[in-house]
Amino acid sequence: MQPQSRTGYVPLYFLSALGAGGLMVTFFLYLMFWVPHPGQSxxxxxxxxxxxxAGSPLTQAMIVTAWAGIAAFAFLMIRSLVWNLRTLAAFRATPGYEKLMGSNAGSQLLAVPLALAMAVNGGxxxxxxxxxxxWSVVEYLFPLAIIAFVVIGGYGLRLYGRFLAERIGKAGIDCAANNSFSQTLPAFAFAMTGVGLAAPAAMSAVKATVAVSLMLSSFFILLALVIALVTMIMGLRAMMEHGANPEAAPTLLIAIPLLTVVAIAWLRQSHGMHVHLDVHGGAAASFTLLLPLFVLQLVTALFGLTVMRAQGYFSRYITGPERSPASYALVCPGVALSVMLQFFVNKGLVGAGIIEKFSAVYWASTAPALLLQVATIALVLKLNAKHFGGERTPVALAA
Structure with a gap:
């Protein structure tokens, strides 16, 4: 069992499970883009x-690496998810939980459906x-997956509705303390639900399943975009007046994973509409979709990293002695940029005929995604050692 956190418990620790699940995806993309799979997407x-x-030794090594990476991070994801669910149940009985729910930080509970949705995708x-x-029984699994994501999405709506009712309906949101993008976390949770719901649209051969997938995923993706737009404007306004919250600075990068999830959802929806609804976008459709989203991610990275560097975040919370559960939010941008680069290269550049697959230019374009993956794995190992190694802190007493 995973050891107790050394900082005291908050729901943001569900991001440790989310990050491990995201790294599973980065290894799966090896197989997605480098292994032929005729007959299915x-x-x-x-x-x-x-x-x-039948492959070369290099292909065999790639497959073994992908298998090992998927299995290892699936284990970490499940272990972290189980620990978080058990610890959260105990945390609910403490004064710290009441304090959390009585503040802006109550939206952190949306990390629970976020991690659950990732777990279903990982499964x-x-x-x-x-x-x-x-694959012979996958059409029976798609309705079950849709039901699972609807349940998770409904749970998220219930949590977020309760938070809004308490903050807006009664006490209000402390705008001075909202000087980050932490309130955008619910948008990320709903986007993760939406991308899961979009999967049958890309993979199912049953038109009714595809239609349900398109409609439900559109609801959660659009909901996520509305929440993100509103909360990021609110957070930016507070940061302009009060400066960015140093501990919550990793949330300045939240648009990066959000845009990756939205991009994948739109690609899945586009494929389903192309196959079943005769909607055709041309060879460069994926390129024109992914390019502006990728550029927005780079702009977000420049903004967020500039602020974090000015605050000395990495020397304080990553390599330094200070610990913050919000540091796990840094895993998501690393994963998301690695995943987006893989999609941009393979679906965008290769799909549009701009570069040739497996050429020297292709591997040069893919290298940044692989370097980001390695750097993010190192970050996860560093954070796990920093937050869960050594002495143990009783969670029941955590604030």
């Missing part, structure tokens, strides 16, 4: 085994990669 166990048997990856014959 994603690779399955049979495709991977065929490539492993689907495990099935595709390790379960023989899964």
């Amino acid at each position: 994603v690779p399955v166990f049979e495709d991977i085994m065929a490539a492993l048997t 689907f990856i495990l099935g595709l990669v390790f379960v023989p014959g899964l």
Whole structure:
């Protein structure tokens, strides 16, 4: 079992499970883009085994690395999720929980459906990669997945509705203490639900399933975008007046994972509409969709990292002695940029015929995604050691 946090418990620790699940995705993309999978939009166990048997030693090494990475981070994700769920149950009985719910920080509870939605997505990856014959019954699994995501999304709506009722309906939001993008976390949670709901649109052969997937995913994606727009304007206004909250500075990068999730959802929806609704966008459609979103991510990174560097965040909370659960929010941008780069190169540049797959230019374009992946893995290991290593702090007494 995972040891207790050394900082006291807050729901932001669900981001540790989210980050591990995101790193699972980065390894799955090796198989997604480098293993042939004719007949379906994603690779399955049979495709991977065929490539492993007939492939070169380099291909075999890539597949083994992907398998190992998916399995290792699936383990970390599940372990962290179980620990968080158990610890949160105990935390609810403490004065710290009441204090949390009586402040702006009550929106941190949306990290729970965020991590749960990632866990369902991660479970689907495990099935595709390790379960023989899964594709033969996948049409029966899609309705179950839709139900799971609707339940998670409904849970998120309930939590967020309760938070809004308490903050806006009664006490109000402390705008001076809202000097970060922490209130955008609910948008990320709903976007994660939306991208999961969009998966059947890209993979199902049943038109009714695709239609339900398109409608439900559109609801959660648009909800996420509205919340993100409003909360980021509010947060930016508070930062202009009071400066950015140093401890919550990683939230300045939250638009990066949010845009990656939205981009993947739109790609899935586009594929479903192309196959089932005769909506055609041309060879460069993915490129024109991904390019502005990728540029927005780079602008966000420049803004966020500039502020964090000015505040000395990394020397305080990453390499230095101070600990903050919000540091786990830094894992998401690293994962998200790595994933977006893979999609931009493979679906955008290769798909539009701008570069040739597996050429020298292709690998040069892919290298930043792989470097980001390695750097993010190192960050996760560093944070886990910093927050869960050594002495233990009783969670029941945490504020």
